[in-house]
Amino acid sequence: xxxxxxxxxxxxxxxxxxxxxxxxxxxxxxxxxxxxxxxxxxxxxxxxxxxxxxxxxxxxxxxxxxxxxxxxxxxxxxxxxxxxxxxxxxxxxxxxxxxxxxxxxxxxxxxxxxxxxxxxxxxxxxxxxxxxxxxxxxxxxxxxxxxxxxxxxxxxxxxxxxxxxxxxxxxxxxxxxxxxxxxxxxxxxxxxxxxxxxxxxxxxxxxxxxxxxxxxxxxxxxxxxxxxxxxxxxxxxxxxxxxxxxxxxxxxxxxxxxxxxxxxxxxxxxxxxxxxxxxxxxxxxxxxxxxxxxxxxxxxxxxxxxxxxxxxx
Amino acid sequence: xxxxxxxxxxxxxxxxxxxxxxxxxxxxxxxxxxxxxxxxxxxxxxxxxxxxxxxxxxxxxxxxxxxxxxxxxxxxxxxxxxxxxxxxxxxxxxxxxxxxxxxxxxxxxxxxxxxxxxxxxxxxxxxxxxxxxxxxxxxxxxxxxxxxxxxxxxxxxxxxxxxxxxxxxxxxxxxxxxxxxxxxxxxxxxxxxxxxxxxxxxxxxxxxxxxxxxxxxxxxxxxxxxxxxxxxxxxxxxxxxxxxxxxxxxxxxxxxxxxxxxxxxxxxxxxxxxxxxxxxxxxxxxxxxxxxxxxxxxxxxxxxxxxxxxxxx
Numbered sequence: 109x110x111x112x113x114x115x116x117x118x119x120x121x122x123x124x125x126x127x128x129x130x131x132x133x134x135x136x137x138x139x140x141x142x143x144x145x146x147x148x149x150x151x152x153x154x155x156x157x158x159x160x161x162x163x164x165x166x167x168x169x170x171x172x173x174x175x176x177x178x179x180x181x182x183x184x185x186x187x188x189x190x191x192x193x194x195x196x197x198x199x200x201x202x203x204x205x206x207x208x209x210x211x212x213x214x215x216x217x218x219x220x221x222x223x224x225x226x227x228x229x230x231x232x233x234x235x236x237x238x239x240x241x242x243x244x245x246x247x248x249x250x251x252x253x254x255x256x257x258x259x260x261x262x263x264x265x266x267x268x269x270x271x272x273x274x275x276x277x278x279x280x281x282x283x284x285x286x287x288x289x290x291x292x293x294x295x296x297x298x299x300x301x302x303x304x305x306x307x308x309x310x311x312x313x314x315x316x317x318x319x320x321x322x323x324x325x326x327x328x329x330x331x332x333x334x335x336x337x338x339x340x341x342x343x344x345x346x347x348x349x350x351x352x353x354x355x356x357x358x359x360x361x362x363x364x365x366x367x368x369x370x371x372x373x374x375x376x377x378x379x380x381x382x383x384x385x386x387x388x389x390x391x392x393x394x395x396x397x398x399x400x401x402x403x404x405x406x407x408x409x410x411x412x413x414x415x416x417x418x419x420x421x
Numbered sequence: 422x423x424x425x426x427x428x429x430x431x432x433x434x435x436x437x438x439x440x441x442x443x444x445x446x447x448x449x450x451x452x453x454x455x456x457x458x459x460x461x462x463x464x465x466x467x468x469x470x471x472x473x474x475x476x477x478x479x480x481x482x483x484x485x486x487x488x489x490x491x492x493x494x495x496x497x498x499x500x501x502x503x504x505x506x507x508x509x510x511x512x513x514x515x516x517x518x519x520x521x522x523x524x525x526x527x528x529x530x531x532x533x534x535x536x537x538x539x540x541x542x543x544x545x546x547x548x549x550x551x552x553x554x555x556x557x558x559x560x561x562x563x564x565x566x567x568x569x570x571x572x573x574x575x576x577x578x579x580x581x582x583x584x585x586x587x588x589x590x591x592x593x594x595x596x597x598x599x600x601x602x603x604x605x606x607x608x609x610x611x612x613x614x615x616x617x618x619x620x621x622x623x624x625x626x627x628x629x630x631x632x633x634x635x636x637x638x639x640x641x642x643x644x645x646x647x648x649x650x651x652x653x654x655x656x657x658x659x660x661x662x663x664x665x666x667x668x669x670x671x672x673x674x675x676x677x678x679x680x681x682x683x684x685x686x687x688x689x690x691x692x693x694x695x696x697x698x699x700x701x702x703x704x705x706x707x708x709x710x711x712x713x714x715x716x717x718x719x720x721x722x723x724x725x726x727x728x729x730x731x732x733x734x
Contacts, residue, residue, distance in 0.1 A: 128457055128562075129562060129564065132565075132638075133496070133562075133564055133565050133566075133638075134461065134492040134493075134495035134496055134565070134621075134622060134623055135459035135460055135461040135492050135493060135495070135496045135498065135555070135562070136459065136460045136461070137457050137458070137459055137460075137496070137557065137562050138457060138458045138459075138460060139457055140453070140454045140455055140456055140457055140458070141453045141454055141458075142453055143453055144441055144450050144451060144452055144453055145450070145451045145453070145454075145458075146448035146449065146450055146451075147448055147449045147450075147451060147502070147504060147537060147538060147552075147554070148447065148448040148449070148504075148538060149504040149505075149506045149538060149539060149540050149550070149552055150506070150540050151506050151508060151540055151542050151550070153508055153542055153543070153544050155544075155545070156542060156543045156544060157542070179447040179448050180447075180448060182447035182448070183446070183447055183448045183450070185448065189460070191460060191461075191462040191552060192462075193462045193463070193464050193506075193550045193552075195464060195466055195548065224460060225460055225461060225462060226462060227462050227463050227464055227550075229464050229466055229469060229470070230466070230469045231466050231468075231469060231546070231548065232468065232545060232546060233544070233545060235508065235544065235548070237462075237464070237506045237540075237550045239460075239462055239504060239506075239552040241460070242448070244450065249441075249442060249446075249448070249450050251442060251446055252445075252446050252447070253446075308447075309447060310447055325445075325446075
């Protein structure tokens with residue numbers, strides 16, 4: 109199979125893009141946007157972001173798009189278009205290309221993001237680089253720098269199951285393996301957050317580090333109640349010391365949840381709006397003028413030595 | 422060095438993007454475009470598109486952006502923004518990251534395309550994937566499908582030197598090696614062509630194959646005068662059978678010239694406008710209603726057995 113065969117088979121799995129010019133010319137042509145456009149790019153690389161056979165090719169396809177949709181969600185953006193650059197080993201078969209695309213296509217359809225272009229090239233190892241474009245919605249874009257002291261700190265869904273899946277791989281509980289391989293980007297929640305929140309980030313590097321990014325950009329600190337952190341169901345059930353579970357939830361990463369700063373006056377309305385979309389959010393703390401990150405135990409005592417988040421992380 | 426250090430050093434080589442949100446958040450935010458936007462993505466992969474030390478890292482950086490600018494040029498688009506996803510071996514140093522960026526930054530500046538985002542990840546081998554966005558200009562976008570029978574077939578610059586550089590590598594004449602490592606995308610010519618031409622493609626896969634793409638998309642054929650093909654200066658000087666030189670010019674690829682279809686009534690004005698921009702263009706043939714590709718010798722006789730371009734290529 110040549111490059112053009114790969115492209116043809118890959119494209120056959122996706123709905124035809126409704127754009128002035130879709131895949132097949134030197135560039136795609138997108139209609140003029142009436143609002144600002146969010147753009148992001150992220151790669152998943154074999155041996156770094158995934159291993160096979162723990163990841164099936166359909167998982168790789170799903171995840172490559174999902175991590176980019178998560179970045180759009182963190183801006184409160186509405187997904188619109190994406191380009192997909194695939195590097196693949198020379199012995200890749202038609203069936204393998206189709207499996208990769210079939211892992212990606214349903215997610216694209218669900219979030220109404222259209223494949224408008226891409227590139228296939230040879231490489232020693234499989235990697236997929238997706239560039240995603242979305243339109244700013246609501247009062248967005250939601251930036252990392254928008255939080256203010258007193259804002260309620262929310263996190264969506266649950267933390268730690270994806271990291272548990274990565275650690276245990278084939279021996280992981282199925283739901284944890286699925287969280288690792290098939291993250292569900294919080295696109296709908298991002299659109300809600302664009303109406304209520306002041307700042308957002310997606311939790312890809314781990315809750316603590318990503319909270320640190322928001323704090324740094326907003327020139328704030330934060331207080332987090334450890335016992336309020338929503339542990340993943342699989343992690344909660346696993347036989348493991350509590351402190352280790354907490355580490356996975358705080359630092360494991362790849363949760364692809366949203367971390368949000370919401371003004372206290374809008375917190376209740378935000379929770380209701382999120383609930384109407386079926387999106388779980390948990391208030392786990394608040395942002396503070398003092399630029400340090402504090403994790404508090406059930407008694408409200410700091411359990412990690414305080415310090416600037418730069419040193420701390 | 423960690424991911425964030427790589428990003429910081431890389432960014433330090435580029436001018437700060439004048440966009441609502443540049444690198445550093447979950448997404449870049451671009452202003453709403455008043456015209457349609459062209460989008461393209463292309464990767465350069467070590468061992469496939471380049472080898473070291475024939476390519477220095479600065480060459481890799483230049484070429485990764487250049488091949489994408491060439492796609493924008495082929496649409497007649499004005500370069501605006503790009504994202505850069507880099508996969509690099511774990512032992513990459515700060516100096517190496519800077520060299521990569523310093524090969525890319527002058528080209529970006531020259532064509533006024535702003536780096537708005539990107540991604541760094543580990544990998545076994547170096548690869549750089551650039552996504553470039555540009556605004557449609559003139560009467561563009563120029564599509565592959567726009568040619569009509571009777572249109573004059575132009576090619577810019579010269580052909581074959583890049584392929585000669587790839588073949589001879591370290592033993593190549595310096596100008597041929599440079600054409601291979603530092604292609605200069607025909608962005609200015611693309612903007613001129615957007616006012617005069619009906620169809621365009623950039624010559625990346627080889628003149629014959631790329632002409633075949635235009636013919637297929639336009640449902641036309643073409644007649645090409647072989648003796649009018651502008652051979653690269655290094656190729657012309659090289660001691661090599663004429664037939665072999667012609668093969669490199671026709672099929673070598675990576676010329677990153679533009680191949681254009683211009684209505685005969687506008688040909689003269691087009692040539693003058695290109696000349697004012699210092700861009701050389703050569704009329705090498707014409708498009709025909711009969712869907713076959715004919716290469717003609719000095720006497721106007723076909724030198725390659727005629728046939729549909731699909732079989733031919």
